[in-house]
Amino acid sequence: MTDATDTAMSGEARLKSRRKRLIRFCAVAFIISAVAGLATGVVSDLYDDGVLPGWSIFVCWGIALAGFVCFTWEYLRRVDELDLLDNLWACLVGFYFYIVAMPSWYLFEDLGLAPAVNHLVIYAATFGASVVAYIFRKLGLR
């Protein structure tokens, strides 16, 4: 949204400021994610060593999940409708990929035509499908 200071600026200056705010937000989110990743590693090591009780892992997981939801919510609130659509399309492609890939592999495994379902591979491939869809949209292939 624009405020009184923004309306005094030219459109190009406003766009620049908008872009800077988004980049700053993404940078802060990235730094916090990196710190949270490190903290999770330390906490899980302490849990493995018997220093921390089991519930502390759930607390950490809850904080990380809440942070992820908040940052995602805020990101989608800050981007414009075109980027929001790009994100939604990417998620839809990823979702469709998953609902086709996972049962297909399960069927082939059941028929003895494929090795056991590897959920990590499906997770990575689903993520990859979403990223490819997002990049295609960003390249203007809409």
Next chain:
Amino acid sequence: MNNRLKVLRAERNWSQAELAGRLDVSRQAVNAIETGKHDPSLPLAFRISRLFEMPIEEIFDDGRN
């Protein structure tokens, strides 16, 4: 959907970035609307209409007129 956004922008000597800043969207969004790859939402169409001080139907044409 066809639109006159590029013409209206050119009449004012605005770059895509200038228009994007005035509409509070990205430059890519302006480009996608101009090239017909994205139909703006109703709130954005109203913002465009107010910015150019023209009715929406004078800017956008769904080809049924």
